[in-house]
Structure formats: C-alpha cells, structure tokens
Amino acid sequence: MMSGPNAIRAFQKSLLAAAPQLHRALPWSSVSDPWAILVSEVMLQQTQVARVIPAWLNFLDLFPTPQVCAAAPLADILRAWQGMGFARRARNLQLAAQVIVNDFDGVVPSTPAALRSLPGVGAYTAHAVASFAFRQPVAVLDTNVGRVVARAIANETLTAKRAQEVATELLGTTDSAQWNQLMLDLGAQFCRATPLCETCPVASACAWRRAGGPDPAVRSGGVSTPQTRFAGSLRQQRGMVLRSLGATPMSRTMLEQQAGIDPVRLPEVLDGLVSDGLVERRKYSYYLPGD
Incomplete structure (x- = not known):
C-alpha cells in the first residue's frame, strides 16, 4: 500500500539526514x-x-x-x-x-x-x-531509484509510469540534483537487488521494511532484469573483434586467429557490427569506420 503524506515526509527527512553516509565521490x-x-x-x-x-x-x-x-x-x-x-x-x-x-x-x-x-x-x-x-525540477528513474520507490514508498509493484510519478512526487521543494543523487546513492549502496536493510540508514522510514512480505521491486517498473552472462556471449565476441580491429584492419582469416575469437560465431558477429555501423568491410578486410 502506498505510503501516506506523513510517511513520505518521514522518508524525505530520513534520506536528507543520511546524505553524509550516502555520499560517493564521483x-x-x-x-x-x-x-x-x-x-x-x-x-x-x-x-x-x-x-x-x-x-x-x-x-x-x-x-x-x-x-x-x-x-x-x-x-x-x-x-x-x-x-x-x-x-x-x-x-x-x-x-x-x-x-x-x-x-x-x-x-x-x-x-x-x-x-x-x-x-x-x-x-x-x-x-x-x-x-x-x-537544475531542472525533474526526477530520475533508473533501476536503483525504481527499487527505492517500489520498496520504501509504495510497498507494491508499480508500472513504469506510476514509478516515475512517485519519484516525481518525492522531489518536493528539494534541489532536484541533490535529491536525485541521494536516491541513486541509496539504491546503489543499500537498496540493491539483494537489499542491505540491516545497515540501511533509512530503513526505519521504509514501507516494505515496516510491513514485510514479498519484495515489491522484483517486477516493478524501472527495475531492470540482470544482464545475461558475459563470458562466451555475443557481447564478449563483439568486444574482442572491435579491440582487434582497433589495433589494425584485419581480414576474416586474420580475425579467426585472434585469441578468444570464436571462428564459428565470427560471421554473425561481423554481420552485426557492420549492420550497426561499428565496422566497415572493404574488399577482404574489416576496419573501424574512419580508419
């Protein structure tokens, strides 16, 4: 159930008070x-x-x-x-x-x-x-903030639209840059996918912490799903090809001989990189655009 005005004010006060603890030197x-x-x-x-x-x-x-x-x-x-x-x-x-x-x-x-x-x-x-x-008065909503609004304020799964609305409602009259950074810092350091509720500086003002129950952030709007495994992925192969071509243009045969590149998947990787405009083919060699 969505927190009422008093609970929202308590969360705002608690988060602002936690600013020194949440600060990251970015x-x-x-x-x-x-x-x-x-x-x-x-x-x-x-x-x-x-x-x-x-x-x-x-x-x-x-x-x-x-x-x-x-x-x-x-x-x-x-x-x-x-x-x-x-x-x-x-x-x-x-x-x-x-x-x-x-x-x-x-x-x-x-x-x-x-x-x-x-x-x-x-x-x-x-x-x-x-x-x-x-310093525009707009709220950010990424996976970190999405977890915070779903747990601390709503204690329910939200649509992406509603999550953005809740994040905007929380802004109040606080400087938007300061507030948005605090929300991001809280989500990144404590309100993680596996939350650190025991040490969270705003746990006492969290609706989910008070009520208990299933984690409302799991499928809530704005909360991304974990990326697929990187090792052996197409993303890894694309990176290896780009890194190799960053050193020098190469033919497909030369690329097949580079450490880590899978010759079986190479045609798919090259076709994708060319289609995305990240690699150019000239005669029998592949180049980074502009080389």
Missing part, C-alpha cells in the same frame, strides 16, 4: 559542464561506476566538447570506448554530438524533451542531464 558530481555530464550518463547506462570513471576522464581529455566529438573519426571514438561494452552507445554519443552541433548551435539542450531528441538518449538520461546539468 568525479562528474563536481562538474557543471552539460557535455561532461551527458557523457557520464551515457557511459553509466549499462556499465558499473568503477569502470566508467577512468573511461570518462580519458574520453573528455580526447573529446572535451560536442564539436570535437562530432568531427572525430568514429574509429577514435570506439578506441576510447574500449573496455566499456555496448559500443553502440559510443556511436550514438557521436551522433548526439553531431545533432547538438547542427541543431542546437553546439549547446547541449536543457529540457528533457529536447534531450530525448538526441540519439541514444532515453527518459532516464534526459532527466539526469536536465537535473544535474541544468
């Missing part, structure tokens, strides 16, 4: 540059924070503005993305930079609606950039 939290924040949010879509931090710092050294990113060879973007996985995000980020340059005079747009017009930018990323870069 490098993008101390910047105001919208481009740097957009890059961080795209990287964080499907990659853990620990892997994003060095990649984000390196990427911004190489591509500090949308203009630089938009004009760079895609091959250079993909090399900077190595180790992050889901390389389509890198291509979409460059496409987004090109839209920013061509349609927004080189300035990252500030509203969720305008941000969603950028390739690879969905509702969460649009809200995150609008909040963290422009």
